[in-house]
């Protein structure tokens with residue numbers, strides 16, 4: 001299995017790793033370790049390049065497979081072989097925008113739950129844009145403005161973001177995690193990664209986040225929509 005470097009250091013932009021498997025048909029390579037995020041939890045996968053002695057391959061897609069993290073390579077060049085020691089470099093602008101966006105969505109979750117007790121039912125993001133669905137009965141223009149002010153107060157409050165990987169039993173002791181439904185996680189998952197916006201939000205989460213809410217910058221609530229009687233969608237955007 002690939003060691004997931006981004007899980008413990010989301011600011012890692014470059015790394016070295018050897019190839020453990022190659023699939024010529026899929027044009028993919030599995031690495032012993034990787035900083036590339038394979039996508040999941042609403043966060044799109046990373047892109048970037050892999051290189052070896054002057055040869056470079058664009059990483060056009062990244063995904064999880066039973067063998068580990070697969071890096072799907074663009075271009076026409078023949079693939080590196082198993083055992084080759086590659087250098088990986090992320091498209092950092094793309095990744096960092098996603099980190100800011102992902103953290104912004106957790107700020108929104110934290111505020112809406114704290115102030116209104118509303119649970120999240122779904123969400124999605126792209127760089128500097130995201131949406132989140134809440135179990136909310138009524139949402140008005142005025143309320144959306146109040147929420148926007150509240151989330152920006154939490155950006156300015158500069159909450160540190162703490163990531164921990166905890167044994168399942170220990171994670172189950174944390175009362176705040178129950179609302180992210182960790183009890184629904186498959187039994188074979190022994191360790192649970194917990195992302196905490198200190199004093200604001202705590203979730204079981206596999207994604208990459210900034211280290212402090214201040215890095216997110218101004219959050220704009222740009223739209224909202226009713227998706228059913230108790231389901232309301234909020235759209236946010238960040239500044240580039």
Ligand SMILES: [Zn+2]
Nearest residue numbers: 041102205207
């Ligand atoms: Zn998340």
